[in-house]
Amino acid sequence: xxxRYDGTQDPQEHLTAFEVRxxxxxxxxxVRCRTFPVTLAGPTIRRFNSLPQGSISRFLDxxxxxxxxxxxxxxxxxxxxxLLGVTQRHGEPTxxxxxxxxxxxxxxxxxxxxxxxxxxxxxxxxxxxxxxxxTKPTWxxxxxxxxxxxxxxxxxxxxxxxxxxxxxxxxxxxQHDRGERQKEHTRDGGxxxxxxxxxRVEKFTNYIPLPFPS
Numbered sequence: 001x002x003x004r005y006d007g008t009q010d011p012q013e014h015l016t017a018f019e020v021r022x023x024x025x026x027x028x029x030x031v032r033c034r035t036f037p038v039t040l041a042g043p044t045i046r047r048f049n050s051l052p053q054g055s056i057s058r059f060l061d062x063x064x065x066x067x068x069x070x071x072x073x074x075x076x077x078x079x080x081x082x083l084l085g086v087t088q089r090h091g092e093p094t095x096x097x098x099x100x101x102x103x104x105x106x107x108x109x110x111x112x113x114x115x116x117x118x119x120x121x122x123x124x125x126x127x128x129x130x131x132x133x134x135t136k137p138t139w140x141x142x143x144x145x146x147x148x149x150x151x152x153x154x155x156x157x158x159x160x161x162x163x164x165x166x167x168x169x170x171x172x173x174x175q176h177d178r179g180e181r182q183k184e185h186t187r188d189g190g191x192x193x194x195x196x197x198x199x200r201v202e203k204f205t206n207y208i209p210l211p212f213p214s
Contacts, residue, residue: 004041011070014039015063032059036066044070078107083119093159094126095152098145105141114138126151 003021005014018039022032033056037048047069056062067074086104088097101120105111117139124130129151133139139147 003039005039005044006041007044007070007073010073010075011067012074015066029059033062036062075107077109078104080108080111080115080119082108083111083116084122086119087123088125090125092125093152094124094129094148094155097123097125098148098152102141113140116141117144120144126155128154 003014003017005011018036019032022035027035036059037045040048048066051065056065083101083104086101088094098120101123105116114137117133121130121133124133129148132147132151133144
């Protein structure tokens with residue numbers, strides 16, 4: 001088997017994954033008892049081997065002992081009230097918010113659709129989507145995901161259009177300035193020539209005498 005438990009993960013998750021695999025294989029209790037130690041690694045296998053002789057007679061004994069040894073690693077189950085703290089942040093896309101909300105739902109046991117839909121509606125900032133959810137007392141999460149697609153698509157299209165509107169303004173300004181320079185160039189008949197500076201004549205200190213008639 002490709003699963004290994006080294007004592008750092010949630011033992012309940014490892015045990016559940018192991019039992020699912022065994023159920024798929026259709027094996028009995030004895031095979032489970034012999035196979036489970038193979039899924040352990042490092043210190044966990046040493047702790048398993050240190051169990052008193054004859055203390056294990058069925059797989060239920062292994063399950064209880066295993067969970068008791070690593071009880072501090074069991075992930076604390078979250079309460080549905082935790083969902084009230086999962087709200088859409090300012091500027092956060094609705095798609096990303098739904099992903100965060102769904103991830104939080106996976107960590108809550110016994111979550112009902114009525115509580116989930118109520119908490120989701122409470123945390124939404126997308127007004128159109130929020131108003132739509134208030135038209136029905138209770139939604140299943142599957143129904144919400146189906147309805148959300150339309151509002152998410154509209155939101156993303158609006159964001160793209162807004163971004164495109166911001167870009168041309170700068171480009172048009174640059175093109176306008178370039179056009180004005182070209183017009184000025186045409187009116188002048190060519191590029192302006194920079195006038196040559198006049199050289200300054202220095203003062204003479206020596207003079208050559210000129211002949212005068214007597």
